[in-house]
Amino acid sequence: MDGTAHENDLSRIVAADKAHVWHHLIQHKPFETNDPRIIVEGKDMRVWDQNGKEHLDAVSGGVWTVNVGYGRESIARAVYDQLLKLNYFAGSAGSIPGAVFAEKLIDKMPGLSRVYYMNSGSEANEKAFKMVRQIAHKRYGGKKHKILYRDRDYHGTTISCLSAGGQEERNAQYGPYTPGFVKVPHCLEYRAGDQGAPTENYGEWAADQIEEVILREGPDSIGALCLEPVTAGGGVIAPPTGYWEKVQDICRRHDILLHIDEVVCGVGRTGTWFGYQQYGIQPDMVTMAKGVASGYAAIACLATTEQVFEMFKDDASDPLNYFRDISTFGGCTAGPAAAIENMRIIEDEDLLANTTAMGDRLHNNLLALMEKHAVIGEVRGKGLFMGAELVADRQTREPMDEKKVQAVVGDCMAQGVIIGATNRSVPGYNNTLCFSPALIAKPGDIDAITDAVDDALKRVFG
Numbered sequence: 001m002d003g004t005a006h007e008n009d010l011s012r013i014v015a016a017d018k019a020h021v022w023h024h025l026i027q028h029k030p031f032e033t034n035d036p037r038i039i040v041e042g043k044d045m046r047v048w049d050q051n052g053k054e055h056l057d058a059v060s061g062g063v064w065t066v067n068v069g070y071g072r073e074s075i076a077r078a079v080y081d082q083l084l085k086l087n088y089f090a091g092s093a094g095s096i097p098g099a100v101f102a103e104k105l106i107d108k109m110p111g112l113s114r115v116y117y118m119n120s121g122s123e124a125n126e127k128a129f130k131m132v133r134q135i136a137h138k139r140y141g142g143k144k145h146k147i148l149y150r151d152r153d154y155h156g157t158t159i160s161c162l163s164a165g166g167q168e169e170r171n172a173q174y175g176p177y178t179p180g181f182v183k184v185p186h187c188l189e190y191r192a193g194d195q196g197a198p199t200e201n202y203g204e205w206a207a208d209q210i211e212e213v214i215l216r217e218g219p220d221s222i223g224a225l226c227l228e229p230v231t232a233g234g235g236v237i238a239p240p241t242g243y244w245e246k247v248q249d250i251c252r253r254h255d256i257l258l259h260i261d262e263v264v265c266g267v268g269r270t271g272t273w274f275g276y277q278q279y280g281i282q283p284d285m286v287t288m289a290k291g292v293a294s295g296y297a298a299i300a301c302l303a304t305t306e307q308v309f310e311m312f313k314d315d316a317s318d319p320l321n322y323f324r325d326i327s328t329f330g331g332c333t334a335g336p337a338a339a340i341e342n343m344r345i346i347e348d349e350d351l352l353a354n355t356t357a358m359g360d361r362l363h364n365n366l367l368a369l370m371e372k373h374a375v376i377g378e379v380r381g382k383g384l385f386m387g388a389e390l391v392a393d394r395q396t397r398e399p400m401d402e403k404k405v406q407a408v409v410g411d412c413m414a415q416g417v418i419i420g421a422t423n424r425s426v427p428g429y430n431n432t433l434c435f436s437p438a439l440i441a442k443p444g445d446i447d448a449i450t451d452a453v454d455d456a457l458k459r460v461f462g
Ligand SMILES: Cc1ncc(COP(=O)(O)O)c(C=O)c1O
Pocket: 063, 119, 120, 121, 122, 123, 125, 154, 155, 156, 157, 228, 232, 233, 261, 262, 263, 264, 289, 290
């Protein structure tokens, strides 16, 4: 089977997929009787499956990635031209698109100055962890090596990223984990009661919980704090008021590097270039992946301050005194070529402003649904990144049974609208519907998404 001669015979593609492809993140038993979904084509915010069925994609490729939408010819052309000129050279040398994109990216990130390339979000976070460990060895006799991560956050799929992962169901059965990662409490105000938090100034209280962990572990043992600006798969958790200012201050006072994981929020998702820019934070390290090239090519970046960079080049006579790391495919030029064009599109089409406007519309529509449907306990998020937490009881906030949450997702899918839900994340709390439409969304798209949810909630909950 050559893969091209059977374009109209997708049953053979489905058979090949069923026989040989091991899909990500999904149980395969049902595929013994049902067909897997195969996405064949995409244009703007819509995708078509093997049966020709059209879907409105409210999750940008399933995992908040295709920020500028499908079928962007100009990105395909930029990648094509670059591949013909030079497809690859190892990252120990530079490349034209690598230099151009780094300059453009740094222009959007005041205070940061260096860009390290690789090809997945997990890898970007691994690199940051490695830098923290190496700094500990170089500067602090190995002592300041611990990395703090937060309950409910996710930083990737490798063993060390899972070691920094605050989602127990995602981590389960993959231990033993890498030592030296220490958990701090989440900052989801809606669940503050479960944490025994006071009813006032929750944001400051949640930040204080981080400092308590630091003081317990010893500030001289902690190298970095790694946080998502808005927690994604752990429940779309936008930080509470007063949180970030205090977190930044805590890091400064204890000489702890602040590593922000922008793999989801980076490059426009919340309406600013980066999620941290919503909160006035000045990070030391920022990792990004998904939206950097909207999935047109694999690219991830770790951006650091000059101060962090300097720590790796201060003594050239020491043969170990540099970041001894490589990512083979970090030298692929398709990534930065696609990323340059992706960024141009966001600027020329004013997509940050659109994200803010359409994010407000999505938020308001979901709030209106909350008036109609008692199962919506809370609506939260930032820009085109929204969550609706479903509960069995608004008073007690008992989480909705996850099968029912999945039934809502399934009903929307049957209507031709792809939405998401937290899944295999936090035990007992896989109950948040997730929305992350492309930044090109129009009012009609947003309304079509929430209309589908309205109908699904009516059908599932009566
Ligand atoms: C916040 C966050 N960080 C890191 C990752 C890992 O990225 P990747 O799947 O590209 O390795 C993800 C993936 O969903 C993520 O949501």
